[in-house]
Amino acid sequence: MIRIQNVSKTYRSGDLAVHALKDISLTIESGAFLAVAGPSGSGKTTLLNCVGCIDQADSGLISIGEDMVSEMDNTGRTQFRRRNLGFIFQSYNLIPVLTTYENIALALQLNSNNTKEIDRKTREILREVGLQGLEDRRPSRLSGGQQQRVAVARALVGNPKLILADEPTANLDSHTGEAILDLMKEMNRRHGITFIFSTHDKMVMERADRLIRLHDGEIQSDTGGKQ
Amino acid sequence: MKLLKLSFLNLFRYHKRTLITASALAYGILMFVFIDSFMSGANEESFRNYRIHDTGDGQILAAGWWENKDEVSLDYLIEDRTSLEAKLTGLQAYTPHLDFPADFLFYKADGFVEDGDLPVVVRAIDPATAPLVFDQYKHIEDGTMVRDNQYGILLGSWFAGKLGASVGAPVLLQVKTRYGSTDVIELEVTGIIHTGDSSLNRKAVYIPLTIADEYLETDGAVTGYTLLGSDKDLAALKDSLEQGLRYLSFFDLTYDFQSMAAMSDSFIIIIIFLIFVIASVGVSNTMMMGIYERRYEVGMMRSLGMTNREIMNSFILEAMGIGLIGIGIGFALAIPLNVFLVNHGIDYGFMLKDFDVGYRTTGVLHGKWKAGSFLYSAVTGLVVSGIMAVIPARRILTRPIADNLRMK
Numbered sequence: 001m002i003r004i005q006n007v008s009k010t011y012r013s014g015d016l017a018v019h020a021l022k023d024i025s026l027t028i029e030s031g032a033f034l035a036v037a038g039p040s041g042s043g044k045t046t047l048l049n050c051v052g053c054i055d056q057a058d059s060g061l062i063s064i065g066e067d068m069v070s071e072m073d074n075t076g077r078t079q080f081r082r083r084n085l086g087f088i089f090q091s092y093n094l095i096p097v098l099t100t101y102e103n104i105a106l107a108l109q110l111n112s113n114n115t116k117e118i119d120r121k122t123r124e125i126l127r128e129v130g131l132q133g134l135e136d137r138r139p140s141r142l143s144g145g146q147q148q149r150v151a152v153a154r155a156l157v158g159n160p161k162l163i164l165a166d167e168p169t170a171n172l173d174s175h176t177g178e179a180i181l182d183l184m185k186e187m188n189r190r191h192g193i194t195f196i197f198s199t200h201d202k203m204v205m206e207r208a209d210r211l212i213r214l215h216d217g218e219i220q221s222d223t224g225g226k227q
Numbered sequence: 228m229k230l231l232k233l234s235f236l237n238l239f240r241y242h243k244r245t246l247i248t249a250s251a252l253a254y255g256i257l258m259f260v261f262i263d264s265f266m267s268g269a270n271e272e273s274f275r276n277y278r279i280h281d282t283g284d285g286q287i288l289a290a291g292w293w294e295n296k297d298e299v300s301l302d303y304l305i306e307d308r309t310s311l312e313a314k315l316t317g318l319q320a321y322t323p324h325l326d327f328p329a330d331f332l333f334y335k336a337d338g339f340v341e342d343g344d345l346p347v348v349v350r351a352i353d354p355a356t357a358p359l360v361f362d363q364y365k366h367i368e369d370g371t372m373v374r375d376n377q378y379g380i381l382l383g384s385w386f387a388g389k390l391g392a393s394v395g396a397p398v399l400l401q402v403k404t405r406y407g408s409t410d411v412i413e414l415e416v417t418g419i420i421h422t423g424d425s426s427l428n429r430k431a432v433y434i435p436l437t438i439a440d441e442y443l444e445t446d447g448a449v450t451g452y453t454l455l456g457s458d459k460d461l462a463a464l465k466d467s468l469e470q471g472l473r474y475l476s477f478f479d480l481t482y483d484f485q486s487m488a489a490m491s492d493s494f495i496i497i498i499i500f501l502i503f504v505i506a507s508v509g510v511s512n513t514m515m516m517g518i519y520e521r522r523y524e525v526g527m528m529r530s531l532g533m534t535n536r537e538i539m540n541s542f543i544l545e546a547m548g549i550g551l552i553g554i555g556i557g558f559a560l561a562i563p564l565n566v567f568l569v570n571h572g573i574d575y576g577f578m579l580k581d582f583d584v585g586y587r588t589t590g591v592l593h594g595k596w597k598a599g600s601f602l603y604s605a606v607t608g609l610v611v612s613g614i615m616a617v618i619p620a621r622r623i624l625t626r627p628i629a630d631n632l633r634m635k
Binding site: 045046049052054055075078079080081082083085087089091093095096097098102106107109110111154 | 229232233236237239240523524527528529530531532533534627628632
């Protein structure tokens with residue numbers, strides 16, 4: 001269960017103050033497949049960043065499970081991200097000098113030195129996301145869809161409580177985007193991992209179990225299930 | 228281990244840039260090894276030349292002479308040679324000398340390049356004992372050694388060459404006697420000395436002590452004695468000296484050169500430091516570009532839970548990798564260069580003929596193997612490279628992760 005209570009965030013650029021989030025409150029059930037939609041500047045990414053312990057809210061409380069992440073210091077948030085969260089970025093963001101296998105294994109190596117266990121889990125997730133045979137390829141030799149599959153595998157491999165995906169289909173064609181979304185939905189169903197997306201993509205909104213629309217940092221609508 | 232691998236792979240991500248930067252560092256290391264080898268060789272050879280051509284292991288001088296050595300005065304002389312020489316018998320070897328100023332007169336009609344005169348410092352020597360203490364008399368490249376009571380003169384090769392002097396040429400030395408009157412000694416060039424000592428080749432003028440004694444009216448008195456002997460014997464001798472005599476060790480006699488060499492070393496250290504600064508700016512620049520280009524990647528790594536320290540270490544390792552490549556290239560160039568320097572040397576005698584650079588070295592200057600300079604340059608290169616990653620990495624890592632992720 002993720003609880004977000006009265007969260008506000010303001011960015012300042014010189015004299016200009018941008019209220020990215022205005023007193024947001026919501027609860028997200030474990031295992032949710034939730035999309036956050038809204039126009040540019042509506043606060044989608046800021047909300048994801050605050051929940052993902054990448055950014056800190058100016059006020060309000062955020063808890064993930066039993067952990068009050070909004071009260072954690074930098075080190076605590078880093079450790080929390082390492083153990084409990086997975087991230088998928090719009091532009092995949094793989095390390096170009098590492099192979100598919102190494103990019104995925106890196107997420108595990110941050111927490112463990114058990115090479116056998118790392119190898120087992122990495123190969124298992126590679127199989128699960130359909131990347132067998134591509135283990136030794138560098139990102140430059142993978143298609144966009146394949147790269148996003150690697151990013152999904154990297155986010156999943158540590159068996160996190162929550163995966164945050166910032167516009168994961170934005171750089172993919174509709175067919176590939178759909179396939180990636182199917183994969184994430186399948187992982188959500190199979191592993192019970194909570195997924196939160198920020199998106200502009202209608203297809204993502206349609207497939208989400210719950211859709212939250214933001215506008216100017218406020219929740220405009222919160223609809224459960226397919227709308 | 229994962230950091231090491233990541234750093235290693237990132238090192239070759241921008242391989243051209245890495246190679247260019249490493250080359251700058253390699254140049255710094257090459258210069259360091261080259262200059263250090265060259266200067267060490269010059270120092271060592273200069274000290275050796277001082278010992279074998281000028282100072283021996285030590286000297287006994289008339290009190291006051293050393294303090295006023297620039298005057299080359301006949302006011303400070305050792306009169307009682309007999310009792311002093313009695314104390315010197317236990318030493319390996321010793322020889323007296325008398326230094327005095329003179330005008331060297333030469334004429335075109337005698338084969339010289341022109342008519343003229345030059346102020347010189349003449350050293351009167353004992354032809355029997357001087358070769359036992361000094362090495363230069365083995366290097367008479369033309370003619371023969373002067374003999375007792377012979378109106379002969381030995382000249383340094385560059386000095387003779389510059390004036391056009393050859394063996395058999397008549398020379399006049401205009402001198403002032405001990406009592407102030409002027410006299411002229413008519414001499415004939417008996418030999419020309421060519422050694423590995425630039426100072427000696429440029430300035431040496433030797434005549435027999437007996438001749439100098441006769442013309443300078445010194446009645447057997449000398450400026451001093453040059454000694455060869457063990458430290459123990461020389462220390463005992465020093466303690467037994469009477470008033471009016473002063474013992475100067477090799478260290479005392481070469482003090483000026485040591486100061487000059489130390490100053491020269493300081494300048495070299497500054498130059499080397501500047502070379503390393505230039506090289507390190509290159510490393511810093513490369514790392515800065517690499518780190519800024521990867522700021523989104525840094526944001527991603529921080530999102531995954533990699534700590535700032537881990538990311539910083541990975542950049543430091545990467546920069547040290549550039550340093551390591553630079554060290555490799557530097558050594559690959561410096562070793563063969565040093566082999567050449569040590570075995571063949573560089574002939575820069577053409578410079579020394581006209582200028583006194585302070586080093587008493589041969590025209591061909593040899594280098595020296597110094598493990599320390601390789602080690603020092605490697606450690607410096609590695610540490611400097613590592614440090615150069617810190618500033619740009621810190622600038623990225625102190626920004627919020629959200630900023631790193633936004634900056635693509």
